[in-house]
Amino acid sequence: MSKQNVSPLDGGDLVVKSLLKEGITKIFGLVGGELLRIYDAIERYGREEGIDTVMVRHEQAAGHMADAWARATGGLGVCLGTAGPGVAHLVPAVVTAWADSIPLLVIGAQIARMFDDTGILQGGLDQMKLMEPITKLQISVEEPYEIPKAIQRAIKVAMSGRRGPVFLEFRETALVRKASEEDLQNIMNPEQYRPLERPIGNPVAIKKAIVILKTAKKPLIVAGGGIHASDASSELIKLSTTYKIPCGTSINGVGAID
Missing domain, CATH: 3.40.50.970 (Thiamin diphosphate (ThDP)-binding fold, Pyr/PP domains)
Structure with missing residues (x-):
């Protein structure tokens, strides 16, 4: 008891x-x-x-x-x-x-x-x-x-x-x-008393990022710790492989990609 x-x-x-x-x-x-x-x-x-x-x-x-x-x-x-x-x-x-x-x-x-x-x-x-x-x-x-x-x-x-x-x-x-x-x-x-869903990016900032990626000649993605906080590793990998964009991470983003 x-x-x-x-x-x-x-x-x-x-x-x-x-x-x-x-x-x-x-x-x-x-x-x-x-x-x-x-x-x-x-x-x-x-x-x-x-x-x-x-x-x-x-x-x-x-x-x-x-x-x-x-x-x-x-x-x-x-x-x-x-x-x-x-x-x-x-x-x-x-x-x-x-x-x-x-x-x-x-x-x-x-x-x-x-x-x-x-x-x-x-x-x-x-x-x-x-x-x-x-x-x-x-x-x-x-x-x-x-x-x-x-x-x-x-x-x-x-x-x-x-x-x-x-x-x-x-x-x-x-x-x-x-x-x-x-x-x-x-x-x-x-x-x-608090949100339990994973954090998402600012919609305005996301639209700006899309424009930058579309117009970039040699785009490169450097992912940080926000990838882990948002549990978005699979989305990051899909973005990188679909559009053939090289991807790396900061120290805090280590482990986000295979």
Whole structure:
């Protein structure tokens, strides 16, 4: 029997249940501090319901693993870091994902607001500003009821348009305070808050590309990572072979053609 009903609901439960609803099966991180409520919920029932945790010795490794997972599966990578140094250690991996348009949900813990400016261990780092230049979106959450919508918004942004990493900061109060059954009702199915179909090109830009190809004397196609994001390898190959256009890829497009 699942242990999820033994303890009262808290913010950690809302995080795990939101990830389960999204279909997340793998998260990468290092247990510590404020993140314990999330890992506790995973241990009580999350693992049984499908979430596998990959423990690392350093948060940077967790970030790179989540990046690799997203590249290999075409889905969303999830990594976690505790307050202060834990989040800072994720930066090199997040920069890589930002540069290559890889969708990551970067979860960082943060001390309770009451401890701001007190010199508390691992406190004092403005994580939102740290992540601002290298993520598409930054959200700080202070109360449990905010969690479902914050996760939904973050994932929608990460997976929409030009994909990329997003940063979700959970204050200690958001994770340790009690949640309600009403909060659970705010956890929606993915199709209710984000597009699930593969991204398509801008119709105007496509028409311009057709004109360019028709008038080009020696056309050459260089495909990028958008081919993988749109799952359009077969269309790319068909275009290249039908019209006898040589085709190559950028580093992010490697694997798109045989």
